[in-house]
Amino acid sequence: MFLKNFGYCPCCGQETQFESEGEWLRDDYKCMKCGSLPRERALLMALEKTVPDWHEKTVFEYGSVNREVSRRLAQQSREYGSTAYDGAIWDIDRFQDAKKQYDIIITQEILNQIYDYEQVFQQIAGQLKPGGAHIFTLPLVRKNHKSHNSIKRMNGEIFYWTGDEYMKGEPPLDMRAWEWGYDIVDRIFRTSGLFTKILTLDNLEFGVRAEYIDVMISMKPSEKLQ
Numbered sequence: 001m002f003l004k005n006f007g008y009c010p011c012c013g014q015e016t017q018f019e020s021e022g023e024w025l026r027d028d029y030k031c032m033k034c035g036s037l038p039r040e041r042a043l044l045m046a047l048e049k050t051v052p053d054w055h056e057k058t059v060f061e062y063g064s065v066n067r068e069v070s071r072r073l074a075q076q077s078r079e080y081g082s083t084a085y086d087g088a089i090w091d092i093d094r095f096q097d098a099k100k101q102y103d104i105i106i107t108q109e110i111l112n113q114i115y116d117y118e119q120v121f122q123q124i125a126g127q128l129k130p131g132g133a134h135i136f137t138l139p140l141v142r143k144n145h146k147s148h149n150s151i152k153r154m155n156g157e158i159f160y161w162t163g164d165e166y167m168k169g170e171p172p173l174d175m176r177a178w179e180w181g182y183d184i185v186d187r188i189f190r191t192s193g194l195f196t197k198i199l200t201l202d203n204l205e206f207g208v209r210a211e212y213i214d215v216m217i218s219m220k221p222s223e224k225l226q
């Protein structure tokens, strides 16, 4: 056992034991009661910190995979809606279901699987109420390096990055369309006008420790500022 400790799980809302067999805490460090992962617990911790009255808010989650974190959002927010994740590339057409505006929009991990992030962030911004927030997780694997577009769509055809050039054809299975770095903050602002902060959380008591578990919070200015 690499790591084991008692604490409180923000996902299932219980005292629990967190355990990780291996060193890669991001995938291994689980709540023994609900199976939640560090990035999921970090997301809920960030939500509590940023929007302490989220129980009074309307929440919409894109790409839910029906895990404990989503169940908690559904049970404890004023109103919760979601679309399901099916493993495919997530593109702008997945972001047009919701016509109304929400206080909080949640996405977990899916935004590295989009070709046209500009349109997606614009769409999300349009679906936030003034003062609302898009709260999301993504592995910012590039950190201080420029975000990289690994899979592109040009004139309806797919090209992927081989390390030297873009090649037409079917990308490797584990390749994501984007590898993001901290410059995501600037890219979101330029495309949607939302201000984003990155929360890097580390708190063993809540089972929040791992590489790449940053939580991004993009705020829409309140009406008075617009």
Ligand SMILES: [Zn+2]
Binding pocket: 009, 010, 011, 012, 013, 014, 016, 031, 032, 033, 034, 035, 036, 068
């Ligand atoms: Zn739990």
